[in-house]
Amino acid sequence: MFVDDLHELRELVRRSSDASTLRPIGLHEIVRGRGALQSLSRVLERNGVDSAAKICVLSDSTPKSYLGGDVLDVVRGLLDVYYDVSVVKVGRQPEELVHADETTVARCRNDVARLTPSALVSVGSGTVVDIAKYVAREFDLAHVVVQTAASVNGFADDQSVLLIDGVKRTTPSQWPRALVIDPYVVAEAPLAMNRSGLGDQLSMFSAAADWYLASAVGFDASFSSTPLAMMRREANALWPHVQDLGHGDHQAVDLLASSLAVGGIAMGVAGRTAPSSGTEHVISHLLEMRAGASQTASASHGATVGVTSVVAVLLWQRIRDALNDGRCRADASNVATRDRVLAAFERLDDNGAAAQECWSAYEKKANWIHSHLEDINHVIEHWPVHDPDVDELLMSPSFVAGNLTLAGAPKSFDDLAPAPEPDVVTWALKNCHLMRDRFTVVDLADLIGAWHDDDVDNLLADLKGLAHP
Numbered sequence: 001m002f003v004d005d006l007h008e009l010r011e012l013v014r015r016s017s018d019a020s021t022l023r024p025i026g027l028h029e030i031v032r033g034r035g036a037l038q039s040l041s042r043v044l045e046r047n048g049v050d051s052a053a054k055i056c057v058l059s060d061s062t063p064k065s066y067l068g069g070d071v072l073d074v075v076r077g078l079l080d081v082y083y084d085v086s087v088v089k090v091g092r093q094p095e096e097l098v099h100a101d102e103t104t105v106a107r108c109r110n111d112v113a114r115l116t117p118s119a120l121v122s123v124g125s126g127t128v129v130d131i132a133k134y135v136a137r138e139f140d141l142a143h144v145v146v147q148t149a150a151s152v153n154g155f156a157d158d159q160s161v162l163l164i165d166g167v168k169r170t171t172p173s174q175w176p177r178a179l180v181i182d183p184y185v186v187a188e189a190p191l192a193m194n195r196s197g198l199g200d201q202l203s204m205f206s207a208a209a210d211w212y213l214a215s216a217v218g219f220d221a222s223f224s225s226t227p228l229a230m231m232r233r234e235a236n237a238l239w240p241h242v243q244d245l246g247h248g249d250h251q252a253v254d255l256l257a258s259s260l261a262v263g264g265i266a267m268g269v270a271g272r273t274a275p276s277s278g279t280e281h282v283i284s285h286l287l288e289m290r291a292g293a294s295q296t297a298s299a300s301h302g303a304t305v306g307v308t309s310v311v312a313v314l315l316w317q318r319i320r321d322a323l324n325d326g327r328c329r330a331d332a333s334n335v336a337t338r339d340r341v342l343a344a345f346e347r348l349d350d351n352g353a354a355a356q357e358c359w360s361a362y363e364k365k366a367n368w369i370h371s372h373l374e375d376i377n378h379v380i381e382h383w384p385v386h387d388p389d390v391d392e393l394l395m396s397p398s399f400v401a402g403n404l405t406l407a408g409a410p411k412s413f414d415d416l417a418p419a420p421e422p423d424v425v426t427w428a429l430k431n432c433h434l435m436r437d438r439f440t441v442v443d444l445a446d447l448i449g450a451w452h453d454d455d456v457d458n459l460l461a462d463l464k465g466l467a468h469p
């Protein structure tokens with residue numbers, strides 16, 4: 001077991017040429033390795049939580065294994081000795097599908113408020129930790145995360161993805177003080193969960209290219225290579241072990257967890273999820289939202305993102321080919337109208353709230369596009385200046401799909417469990433850029449008239465060819 005105080009990463013951020021635009025790392029430490037969980041009370045003590053303090057443990061109802069016992073029981077046992085411990089459950093039923101929607105978040109917030117704790121310990125994976133980071137901010141609580149799977153990259157930053165009016169929205173939350181990653185917890189998670197983490201991590205390539213594009217056209221000036229370099233350095237240690245990850249090998253899972261943690265930190269440092277959330281995430285968000293709307297299960301977030309990451313790099317390949325050929329032009333008549341956006345999302349609920357929420361975000365982007373078409377066309381006309389930078393950021397479709405294959409993770413929509421219906425997949429691809437105000441390669445594709453139904457079909461045919469050659 002060792003404690004990483006993140007000194008090296010802090011120095012890396014501090015010494016970077018664009019340090020003034022980046023944010024300090026709010027996470028104090030990552031505790032890793034065998035026995036990490038057993039040191040939980042010392043972690044709290046180091047992070048300013050005095051003994052006898054009231055602690056709220058936030059978890060869900062799904063049992064999680066730790067050396068033959070249950071993680072939540074072990075956490076309670078470890079903390080009960082020193083603290084006044086209460087447990088708040090996010091979901092009431094084992095295996096219950098928990099969403100971070102307004103009702104669930106408000107219930108957790110009120111449950112925690114009633115307990116008046118001085119610290120929060122979250123025990124879980126993506127959704128539980130997203131809610132806990134949000135609640136910790138509401139009450140300014142010290143928060144320690146006991147990570148129970150290496151399933152997503154959102155553990156180590158101060159942003160939570162919550163459902164607002166049925167739409168996935170990145171919401172400011174609070175950095176946890178510490179992340180506890182014990183291989184006897186994380187590697188005991190179902191294999192599919194850790195394979196999902198790989199999928200979420202593979203988003204870094206297409207997302208980085210989208211972030212660069214947003215900066216090149218002038219939509220979002222925040223692009224920085226520092227968080228990207230942090231993520232890539234850590235992930236490079238993981239790629240050679242991806243096959244072992246598929247078998248649940250402890251070392252490989254530990255490398256994945258570490259890579260995901262640094263991925264989270266990178267997003268926190270950037271002050272936005274853009275380093276790891278672009279085209280691939282908006283497609284997966286729509287698939288998850290659509291499943292939620294029809295009250296059916298969707299495949300796990302990371303598993304979907306793995307597949308949509310292949311889609312995103314395939315699209316980037318097509319659009320770069322078109323741009324390098326020349327003769328492309330962004331046309332104002334291709335900017336989506338209010339009617340088009342509302343029609344795209346009308347089936348997400350009965351009252352139109354989700355469609356309105358999407359339009360309120362897209363409208364800002366549409367207005368910006370209308371007044372900056374010249375800037376966009378300038379980038380298009382001078383694409384050869386940008387292409388080498390984009391090439392550096394992207395990885396090939398075969399690299400992304402190949403790593404998913406090695407780990408035994410889904411690499412096409414048909415592989416997902418449950419698999420979304422083909423018409424839902426087409427809908428999600430076609431409309432993904434209309435759900436939020438970030439400029440991605442799909443916006444560019446649509447503006448140059450390269451995002452018609454047959455373009456989407458051709459892309460999906462490319463994906464099938466790659467996944468099942």
Ligand SMILES: [Zn+2]
Binds near residue numbers: 152153200281301305
């Ligand atoms: Zn994600």
